[in-house]
Amino acid sequence: MISHSIFAIFLALISSAISETNDDILVFTVASEPTDGFQRYLSSAHHYHIAPTVLGFGQEWKGGSDIKNRPGGGWKINLLKTALEPHKDDPTKIILFTDGYDVIFTDTLDAILRKFKETKARVLFGAESSCWPDVQLAPKYPQVTEGKRFLNSGLYMGYAPDLWQVLTFDVIEDTDDDQLFFTKAYLDEDLRKKVGFKLDHKSEIFQNLNGAVSEVELFEVKAKEGPEEYKIQNVLYHTVPLILHGNGPSKLSLNYLGNYLANSWNSVEGCVRCKEGQFDLKNKRANEMSLVLLAIFVEFNTPFLEEMLSKVYSQEYPKHRIDLFIHNAMKFHSKHITDFIEKHGSEYRSVKDIKPDDGTTEWAARDLSLAQCLSKNCDIYFSVDSVAHLDNPHTLRLLIEQNRTVVAPLLPRPGKAWSNFWGDLTKEGFYARSNDYMDIVHNDKRGLWNVPFIANCYAINATLLKKFDETKLNFDRDNWDADMAFCANLRDLDVFMYVSNRVDFGHLVNPETFDITRVEPEMYQIFDNEQDWEARFIHPEYPENFNPEKTSLQPCPDVYWFPIVSPRFCTSLINMMENFGKWSDGSNKDPRLEGGYEAVPTRDIHMNQVGWEKHWLEFLRKYVRPLQEHVFLGYFHDPPRSLMNFVVRYKPDEQPSLRPHHDSSTYTINIALNQRGVDYEGGGCRFIRYNCSVVDTKLGWLLIHPGRLTHYHEGLKVTKGIRYIMIAFVDP
Known part of the structure; x- marks a missing residue:
């Protein structure tokens, strides 16, 4: 995704960069390939109209292997010497060199040049707190009264003739260490004095982050007109550095700061840098769309998996351009996966289904999915875990268009506050919260954020899979969780991971309390997965009950009728009760009640017998109480109190009807759990005082009426089949 945009940005820099000081200063960097970090570097340069000359681009790196952990980088010096030779005798020319992969400009060349001249240095290097790569040279450094003592070679500048003398004071091989080379030059007292060689001890220009992360903070620069701009300040030395270098292990901090610097984000325009490189698929023909490997992982028992699969299917992307890979480790979900494949599998380009009995571990399955992507010649790898609900049907397309x-x-x-990304990491690689995490997760700030860890759902450009083999890009590392291992490997490869909240994409379900030993386990998720519970079990017309333009149905005086629960709720509740199976005998003797006596007995099962009492009371509080307050004005009781909550079963040969009675309640609710004329015949409720009967009950609809004094009523006879109703006596 990134490779197409990097050249466009680079060419734009060369052709359109403007600076009043172009004649005075030349900027050089070294980058052999277009990494994510290099794109960010160029973007920051472009924002400040800086056009760096990129040395070594497109060439094989010659500066040594694993230079993140080992000495190396001499090639950078040799490249710069070649580039600098035409200017070596020009006393007016100033040369600025920066590393290319972990540097961000935070101001203009004018500001950099002005600050450099204030230092009175002829050659100026950045400084840091560690003497690297040879700590034994530390005692040879001049003492400083304030600031960092030791040289860092990632950022430096100087007048061309003086810098040339430093670059040529000795010979360096391409694989030798550049920082050691410059350290020895600086420690040569004669050379240091001769060329005016100084270090930027207090980060007036150059801020090296390693060992100084706690010293650096973002701050806002308010504009007279337009949006604010973010800068960095060194709060220890009270300076405002102009170039930021994420040297050593400080790159995560650089990534965090880079989300804001160089006008990447502001509160007016939002995510400015989001727009770089993105493209639009809307007008692309289906057969031209990228090939996608869609990998679905069910690694633990997960509530509302049916809905999750339905949302994956509903992604508005041509199915014939998608190869499907499914790893299901849970036997409980075998039917869900089988049903999904039988119903929709033929629409996809191909389907690979790894079943629980195959015994494939999560780590192995995820690695297999990467290999499957390559074998199918995919362009995009799209991973979706069972907890990820893609409520936005455009999610896949939008991620591809984002072009990262x-x-x-x-x-x-x-x-x-739980989400599928981490804003920061501990030193051990575990979760830590960034300063902006809550702003992002609650969408107070929207944008595209460079973060150290993502999980559960992400898209990967397959060029990455082709660049690094399975030894470097895999999900197996130090017995870590698969996602932690994969993200750690990406960080080691300096691959940026972005999380986008530019629009709402969806949500995660919480699987922690999902108990598959229960019948209808999703019914018990009203607390932990309220949104999904409501979507499955609440009647789709429930919100219309509060439409001020609609009159509430009233089949009898002060008896109101509302749609409240879905057909799925009704069948699930019946299934819970019938599976439990311990219906009362319909006699007055009832050991479940305090006192052991029921005046008007029914054949029923109480909610507490199936472990659903607290869930039912929450249902009363959230969904029934607002209806009661809507029609019985002036009565408030939050939360509602109900001691008698039960499902009644009417059968012709068991208990076909119920004699006239008053309910022991302030108000009673009665929900029809099955259908008259389909599941049973007869039945209904007659309010005797009004000689008014409700017989044509509606599935999932609630009757609510006063319990005492006015609404003396009876249950009419069921003549065929079985009738189920849900009853609660509220505020007895």
Whole structure:
């Protein structure tokens, strides 16, 4: 994704960069390939009208192997010497060199040049707190009264003749260490004095982050007109550095700061840098769309998996351009996966289904999915875990259009701080919260965020899979969780991971309390997955009950009728009761009640017998109480109190009807759980005082009426089949 945009940005820099000081200063960097970090570097340069000359681009790196952990980088010096030779005798020319992969400009060349001249240095290097790569040279450094003592070679500048003397004071091989070379030059006292060689001890221009992360903070620069701009300040030395270098292990901090610097984001325009490189698929023909490997992982028992699969299917992307890979480790979900494949599998380009009995581990399955992507010659690898609900049907298309190497949609648990990304890491590689995490997860800030960890759902450009083999790009590392291992490997490869909340994409379900030993386990998820519970079990017309333009149905005086629960709720509740099977005998003797006596007995099962009492009371509080307050004005009781909550079963040969009675309640609710004329015949409720009967009950609809004094009523006879109703006596 990134490779197409990087050249466009680079060419734009060369052709359109403007600076009042172009004649005075030349900027050089070294970058052999278009990494994510290099794209960010160029973007920051472009923002400040800086046009760096890129040395070594497109060439094989010659500066040594694993230079993140070992000495190396001499090639950078040799490249710069070649580039600088035409200017070596020009006393007016100033040369600025920066590393290319982990540097961000935070101001203009004018500001850099002005600050450089204030230092009175002829050659100026950045400084840091560690003496690297040879700590034994530390005692030879001049003492400083304030600031960092030791040289860092990632950022430096100087007048061309003086810098040339430093670059040529000795010979360096391409694989030798550049920082050691410059350290020895600086420690040569004669050379240091001769060329005016100084270090930027207090980060007036150059801020090296390693060992100084706690010293650096973002701050806003308010504009007279237009949006604010973010800068960095060194709060220890009270300076405002102009170039930022994420040297050593400080790159995660650089990534965080880079989300804001160089006008990447502001509160007026939002995510400015999001727009770089993105494209539009809307007008692309289906057969021209990228080939996608869609990998679905069911690694633990997960509530509402049917809905999750339905949302995956509903992604508005041509199915014949998608190869499907499914790893299901849970036997409980075998039927869900089988039903999904039987119903929709033929629409996809291909289907690979790894079943629980295959015994494939999660780590192995995820690695297999990467290999499957390559074998299918895919362009995009799209991974979706069972907890990820893609409520936005355009999620896949939007992620592809975003055009980043690795990008995830933000998926939070509704109402919680939990999400599918981490804003920061501990030194051990575990979760830590960034300063902006809550702003992002709650969408107070929207944008595209460079983060150290993503999970559950993400898209990867397959060029990454082709660049690194399975030894470097895999999900197996130090017995870590698969996602932690994969993200750690991406970080080691300096691949940026982005999470986007530019729009709402969806949410995560919480599987922690999902108990498959229960019948209808999703019914018990009203607390932990309220949003999904409501979507499955609440009647789709429930919100219309509060439409001020609609009159509430009233089949009898002060008896109101509302749609409240879905058919799925009704069948699930019946299934819970019939599976439990311990219906009362219909006699007055009832050991379940305090006192053991029921004046008007029914054949029923109480909610507490199936472990659903607290769930039912929450249902009363959230969904029934607002209806009561809507029609019985002036009565408020929050939460409603109900001691008698039960499902009644009427059968012709068991208990076909119920004699006239008053309910022991302030108000009673009665929900029809099955259908008259389909599941039973007869039945209904007659309000005797009004000689008014409700017989044509509606599935999932609630009757609500006063319980005492006015609404003396009886249950009419069921003549065929079985009738189920849900009863609660509220506020007895």
